[in-house]
Amino acid sequence: MPSRQAPSSAEASDTQHLQSERLESLANGLALLRVFAEGTPSLTVQEAAQRLGMTRAAARRLLITLQLEGYLRCEGNLYYVTPRVMDLGFAYYASMSLPQLAHATLQSLGDQVSEACSLGVWDSGHVVIVARHEPARVLRVNVDIGRRLPAFAHSMGRVLLANQPVAAQRAHLKAWPPEAFTKETVTAKEKLLQIFQQVGQQGWCILAGELAEGFCGISVPIQGSTGKVLAALSITMVQGRRTVQDLEADYLPKLQAAAQQLEALVHGRERFHGFNF
Structure with a gap:
């Protein structure tokens, strides 16, 4: 040595x-x-x-x-x-951006499910990947940080759209007319509005084969302390023999737990000043 x-x-x-x-x-x-x-x-x-x-x-x-x-x-x-000592720890988080805060959460979630995990935010009608963790494997979901994806056809995008007023949803579909990426892609505007409403009510979204054949994803929102949706957290995978029911039973509880952990960090960050990416 x-x-x-x-x-x-x-x-x-x-x-x-x-x-x-x-x-x-x-x-x-x-x-x-x-x-x-x-x-x-x-x-x-x-x-x-x-x-x-x-x-x-x-x-x-x-x-x-x-x-x-x-x-x-x-x-x-x-x-x-006293609880005030927590301010000393939260001051550290106050200097961190959302992607930095999400790093450990994404890594932990990815290790639990052995699938790709991403954090996405809304930007000009698209969902943008701002943080990501993907386990090493032969077959990978090729989505890089900074990638812009059509919101209507991605589970994170639908989560973000679901938390907007109906007028804003209609305006989005008018500005970015839905196009078919696969034979499974939903493009009918009224049907999409119904999906957004359902996603908003249940608090999560599962999407299979609509953006890319053979791939599916499940997403939940990340809320600030006021209830405003700041981002979406997702697990993306090769669909294989998994059904929508499998995704809901096997992945949703872990995804929701990870979202709660990240929201706790976000709320601590917001105690000091407004959240900035």
């Missing part, structure tokens, strides 16, 4: 310079919050002093400071962490 290289003299000098700028009180405050994060439910002044290797007086000032800032509460001689 190769030995680890020693830091260069320049790196050592930079580290020493940074150490001279270190704010000890802030470092101690973060260390104390990490103690709670490791599973410690409460601390006394003496316990905090012992865990951090400082005097009781210094530990007491630290605990009182965090109490005054709202991160701790005191009951008798015990200090407990």
